[in-house]
Amino acid sequence: MLKYPNGKPYKPKSTTSNANxxxxxxxxxxxxxxxxxxxxxNETNAYYLSRQIAIIHKKPVPxxxxxxxxxxxxxxxxxxxxxxxxxxxxxxxxWNGYYIxxxxxxxxxxxxxxxxxxxxxQITHMKNVTSQQGIAFTIVRFSKLDRxxxxxxxxxxxxxxxxxxxxRKSIPIDTFEEKSYEIIPGYNPRIDYINxxxxxxxxxx
Amino acid sequence: MLKYPNGKPYKPKSTTSNANxxxxxxxxxxxxxxxxxxxxxNETNAYYLSRQIAIIHKKPVPxxxxxxxxxxxxxxxxxxxxxxxxxxxxxxxxWNGYYIxxxxxxxxxxxxxxxxxxxxxQITHMKNVTSQQGIAFTIVRFSKLDRxxxxxxxxxxxxxxxxxxxxRKSIPIDTFEEKSYEIIPGYNPRIDYINxxxxxxxxxx
Numbered sequence: 001m002l003k004y005p006n007g008k009p010y011k012p013k014s015t016t017s018n019a020n021x022x023x024x025x026x027x028x029x030x031x032x033x034x035x036x037x038x039x040x041x042n043e044t045n046a047y048y049l050s051r052q053i054a055i056i057h058k059k060p061v062p063x064x065x066x067x068x069x070x071x072x073x074x075x076x077x078x079x080x081x082x083x084x085x086x087x088x089x090x091x092x093x094x095w096n097g098y099y100i101x102x103x104x105x106x107x108x109x110x111x112x113x114x115x116x117x118x119x120x121x122q123i124t125h126m127k128n129v130t131s132q133q134g135i136a137f138t139i140v141r142f143s144k145l146d147r148x149x150x151x152x153x154x155x156x157x158x159x160x161x162x163x164x165x166x167x168r169k170s171i172p173i174d175t176f177e178e179k180s181y182e183i184i185p186g187y188n189p190r191i192d193y194i195n196x197x198x199x200x201x202x203x204x205x
Numbered sequence: 206m207l208k209y210p211n212g213k214p215y216k217p218k219s220t221t222s223n224a225n226x227x228x229x230x231x232x233x234x235x236x237x238x239x240x241x242x243x244x245x246x247n248e249t250n251a252y253y254l255s256r257q258i259a260i261i262h263k264k265p266v267p268x269x270x271x272x273x274x275x276x277x278x279x280x281x282x283x284x285x286x287x288x289x290x291x292x293x294x295x296x297x298x299x300w301n302g303y304y305i306x307x308x309x310x311x312x313x314x315x316x317x318x319x320x321x322x323x324x325x326x327q328i329t330h331m332k333n334v335t336s337q338q339g340i341a342f343t344i345v346r347f348s349k350l351d352r353x354x355x356x357x358x359x360x361x362x363x364x365x366x367x368x369x370x371x372x373r374k375s376i377p378i379d380t381f382e383e384k385s386y387e388i389i390p391g392y393n394p395r396i397d398y399i400n401x402x403x404x405x406x407x408x409x410x
Contacts, residue, residue, distance in 0.1 A: 054337065055339070060267040078288070081286060094334055132257075
């Protein structure tokens with residue numbers, strides 16, 4: 001029989017996409033302080049995986065590799081490589097027969113989510129996903145407020161098109177309260193976005 | 206309005222996971238010669254994307270980044286990084302509401318597919334995907350025969366468990382002919398695996 005890794009909760013090493021991995025993984029051991037949204041979502045995904053609730057992974061950062069060295073008796077070392085622009089969002093996977101696809105974004109603002117945090121390729125990708133009946137959304141953390149929302153793609157896309165037509169360049173927190181799904185952070189799972197997806201589906205969005 | 210990239214077929218740069226990207230992308234311009242299965246699947250995925258048939262991407266190779274330099278007026282350069290073991294398969298995405306997840310494997314053998322080409326983490330991942338009602342499979346190319354098959358996860362898993370119980374370490378080509386879906390390579394799409402998935406679904410697998 002096939003075993004899941006030792007029956008223990010599966011804990012992937014977090015992908016070090018950041019220039020300063022030490023600073024990024026600061027954890028003051030109480031509450032959320034010092035954790036990035038990425039850390040919190042990775043923990044949540046590890047929880048979902050260990051309980052077989054959902055299979056969602058963060059995609060590795062795309063890299064263009066130019067030079068690799070092969071030292072004797074040790075692992076290959078990449079000596080020259082460059083960051084590439086992703087063509088998709090950061091997270092995807094499957095839950096209960098649904099294709100799940102999302103991006104995670106943080107803002108320091110207390111009043112609105114600036115759309116400059118979102119890239120054209122992410123909009124294009126999420127639109128494509130939606131056309132194929134996948135579920136696309138953005139998890140937005142208002143860091144200063146310690147509030148989290150699951151923002152359905154339809155709401156983001158309306159705001160994006162509106163901006164392209166000269167409208168406002170951010171989504172006010174009122175819109176989040178009205179049209180998205182607030183996620184109250186917990187201990188485990190930390191950011192229970194699957195629960196928010198259930199609400200989204202039952203609303204037919 | 207949102208536009209797909211210029212209306213032109215979307216062509217992602219192929220991820221250079223290989224130590225020798227030059228050799229890998231050899232293309233003798235007629236037929237399949239010199240192309241890897243990965244190249245062929247990337248082309249197929251670009252075709253599907255451009256026609257909005259399915260949204261399937263290859264995952265980047267996971268890298269542990271140790272050192273990054275930031276030269277003035279030019280892009281950040283990764284100066285020390287290591288390859289990590291992936292925890293999933295190489296390809297995933299969405300088609301027609303279905304979560305699609307697969308690995309691509311080539312063999313030089315003319316008679317069977319050696320299971321040493323498959324890794325435990327891939328089996329675990331595909332089993333998890335299947336439990337969540339996703340569609341998991343392996344595309345196998347018998348390079349010497351120029352034959353391609355979509356091998357459903359259920360068939361691979363039976364062979365894998367059998368091997369773990371002391372059974373044979375490969376899947377004979379007869380089993381492919383009986384229990385998998387042959388894909389006849391074409392011009393565009395090169396490897397029309399979505400068509401094979403349709404057959405798989407209509408067979409209730």
